[in-house]
Amino acid sequence: MPLAPFAVRCDVPPFRLSGTVIAALLNHRRSLAALADAVDAPPYRGAPKAVVLAIKPRHSLVAAGGALRVDDDAGELAIGASLGIVIGRTACAVREADALMHVAGYLVACDATVPHASHYRPQIRATARDASCVLGGLVVARADVGDVDALALRTFVDGELAATASTAEHVRGVARLVAEISDFMTLAPGDVVLAGSGPDAPRVRAGGRVAVEIDRVGRLETRVAVADRAPA
Amino acid sequence: MRRARVAYAGALHEATPAGDAAVRLADGRVVADDAVVWLPPFEPGTVIALGLNYADHAKELSFQKQDEPLVFLKGPASLVGHRGETRRPADATFMHYECELAVVIGKPARRVSRARAIEHVAGYTIANDYAVRDYLENWYRPNLRVKSRDGATAIGPWLVDAGDVEWPPARPLATFVNGKQTQSGHTRDLVFDIAFLVEYLSAFMTLDTGDVILTGTPEGVVNVDVGDEVVCEIEGLGRLANRIVGDDAFGRSRGAAGDGERGSMP
Numbered sequence: 001m002p003l004a005p006f007a008v009r010c011d012v013p014p015f016r017l018s019g020t021v022i023a024a025l026l027n028h029r030r031s032l033a034a035l036a037d038a039v040d041a042p043p044y045r046g047a048p049k050a051v052v053l054a055i056k057p058r059h060s061l062v063a064a065g066g067a068l069r070v071d072d073d074a075g076e077l078a079i080g081a082s083l084g085i086v087i088g089r090t091a092c093a094v095r096e097a098d099a100l101m102h103v104a105g106y107l108v109a110c111d112a113t114v115p116h117a118s119h120y121r122p123q124i125r126a127t128a129r130d131a132s133c134v135l136g137g138l139v140v141a142r143a144d145v146g147d148v149d150a151l152a153l154r155t156f157v158d159g160e161l162a163a164t165a166s167t168a169e170h171v172r173g174v175a176r177l178v179a180e181i182s183d184f185m186t187l188a189p190g191d192v193v194l195a196g197s198g199p200d201a202p203r204v205r206a207g208g209r210v211a212v213e214i215d216r217v218g219r220l221e222t223r224v225a226v227a228d229r230a231p232a
Numbered sequence: 233m234r235r236a237r238v239a240y241a242g243a244l245h246e247a248t249p250a251g252d253a254a255v256r257l258a259d260g261r262v263v264a265d266d267a268v269v270w271l272p273p274f275e276p277g278t279v280i281a282l283g284l285n286y287a288d289h290a291k292e293l294s295f296q297k298q299d300e301p302l303v304f305l306k307g308p309a310s311l312v313g314h315r316g317e318t319r320r321p322a323d324a325t326f327m328h329y330e331c332e333l334a335v336v337i338g339k340p341a342r343r344v345s346r347a348r349a350i351e352h353v354a355g356y357t358i359a360n361d362y363a364v365r366d367y368l369e370n371w372y373r374p375n376l377r378v379k380s381r382d383g384a385t386a387i388g389p390w391l392v393d394a395g396d397v398e399w400p401p402a403r404p405l406a407t408f409v410n411g412k413q414t415q416s417g418h419t420r421d422l423v424f425d426i427a428f429l430v431e432y433l434s435a436f437m438t439l440d441t442g443d444v445i446l447t448g449t450p451e452g453v454v455n456v457d458v459g460d461e462v463v464c465e466i467e468g469l470g471r472l473a474n475r476i477v478g479d480d481a482f483g484r485s486r487g488a489a490g491d492g493e494r495g496s497m498p
Contacts, residue, residue: 020308025372044370052369053376055305057278059438092382093484122304122372129436130342184381186309229343 018190021056027196064137069227080197099178108136162202234390238268270314273391277442279306285448314389330449331464349430360386417450
């Protein structure tokens with residue numbers, strides 16, 4: 001898989017990450033399609049109008065090389081392969097046409113959640129867990145990625161291809177996502193927006209090995225381990 | 233002990249009270265409390281907020297009591313200090329304040345039992361957790377466009393040490409809009425109390441120093457308009473003031489599609 005030649009490390013300015021990570025939810029066309037008639041029924045009563053987002057808190061983040069954590073051997077994680085958009089310039093109420101100028105580059109992210117059926121409430125017990133979101137160790141400069149809204153994503157579990165998707169299937173492409181978020185939440189340099197994953201996220205238990213590839217952005221490898229039960 | 237973080241004369245300072253209308257900076261200077269810029273009184277980490285955590289407010293919004301707390305997270309740009317300004321988008325018809333007891337974590341907490349929760353609390357402050365109800369949707373409700381808006385969570389003025397407050401905190405709280413009281417409640421009426429919340433949250437997400445839990449608001453939320461001064465008060469913790477300003481102050485055009493953008497957005 002080709003890796004852009006000018007990939008840079010996350011901790012080298014201007015690619016230093018701020019620690020703020022915002023995930024777009026239901027940003028894959030198949031995610032809403034999979035809900036079928038439920039979208040218009042209670043409790044949702046219609047497709048989302050504004051961008052749907054969740055904050056990934058600091059202890060949910062795992063640096064490249066680290067493991068995802070699950071509560072016990074029986075627990076499953078849904079592995080969400082996602083493009084990470086790294087902000088390079090402060091973005092506040094930017095227009096879609098200007099939004100990409102605020103993007104430094106991209107990284108590969110693996111955002112794992114505890115499978116849950118309802119999208120009505122924030123569900124932070126499923127989405128904000130410790131060690132649930134691995135960020136790739138390289139930020140690839142925007143100019144080296146080309147058309148970011150046409151990248152293939154592949155998820156491998158234990159070496160087998162388990163899911164494929166494309167950023168072309170996103171409800172909101174990168175520029176629109178950045179513009180819409182920046183309308184009410186200023187994005188700062190080093191903030192990361194996860195563009196979101198599809199509805200068919202592979203389920204993995206403790207011991208599983210996971211890899212996520214995104215064309216021209218890179219490959220991230222991780223594994224699922226059982227969380228330490230000790231209090232701190 | 234109560235401490236604030238303020239900006240004064242080109243630098244950031246820790247400040248403590250000095251009489252009714254002055255603050256003492258850590259370097260010894262005593263200055264008028266309106267001569268400083270008040271920042272959130274601690275360096276914020278994860279901002280955790282509760283919805284529907286007073287039975288009366290849940291009833292006001294027509295909700296049944298739930299089995300587990302309604303918790304959501306906010307982005308770091310949502311916080312603004314005492315005497316800050318909060319933007320009311322031009323297309324909003326119902327934007328309301330929410331006076332809340334804010335619990336600031338002082339020591340990492342992972343899988344902490346409710347009996348030991350107090351050991352992880354650094355102190356308390358006051359939050360005003362604005363919501364723009366026009367933007368409420370039923371996906372991950374309350375969605376971030378309602379609740380994680382730039383500068384729409386006022387917090388401060390002081391971080392009051394946990395050791396100076398009874399456990400659990402039992403204090404009246406109130407909101408005043410342009411001097412007229414519009415909200416009153418009491419922190420003893422939390423549906424899920426602080427000890428429960430620390431145990432519940434720390435079971436799946438480590439709470440760390442500077443993380444803050446906004447514990448929810450009682451009934452009595454009313455619409456606020458551009459120009460209104462909103463003061464949230466919790467007895468013994470202080471008074472948190474905030475002013476509502478319009479899109480024009482932020483260079484945003486009135487009548488644009490959506491949320492008053494600078495320029496167009498589809």
